[in-house]
Amino acid sequence: GDSVTQMEGPVTLSEEAFLTINCTYTATGYPSLFWYVQYPGEGLQLLLKATKADDKGSNKGFEATYRKETTSFHLEKGSVQVSDSAVYFCALSPGGSYIPTFGRGTSLIVHP
């Protein structure tokens, strides 16, 4: 079945450091790919998405590129802030399905 694998956390960085959170997936067909973010005490929020190979999703300084050849969708940000501290979830929706599969989440902690 479909699956999403994320790097284990927590990822601990200093403010203004470069962030990469790795995500790889297994799916049949051509899924859409997502990153969601969950701040403490809140529900998940969509951060960015990409719907086909080579698409780049971006939002709030975060970026991720849909790489079909490596089945990856790594999340990057050039300069993190303390306010980026949260749990980040990679997810996919198979083509033609409304049911997403989520990864386990990666906790990001940013220190001043």
Next chain:
Amino acid sequence: DTGVSQDPRHKITKRGQNVTFRCDPISEHNRLYWYRQTLGQGPEFLTYFQNEAQLEKSRLLSDRFSAERPKGSFSTLEIQRTEQGDSAMYLCASTDSYYEQYFGPGTRLTVT
């Protein structure tokens, strides 16, 4: 619109008791989802509705779990004869889009 709301936010119950959770989606959204999330894991799909019709249930979902969305608006999730393994965060999400789901803050269930 205030987003997706869930009630209660926390529930403590004794093993063997029944519990019911409520989700109020964003008003114009026709699809509503229930997920379960345990510590260190991503959301796990339980079931979803298109308007009042329950279109899919996870094969892993015990028959002690039942969900309704009687008028295509709010939804309830009932767990009968709770077990300690049911302790988790129960998330609701709604959408009118193929891509983005809007999550509520969740109901945390503790079974003692």
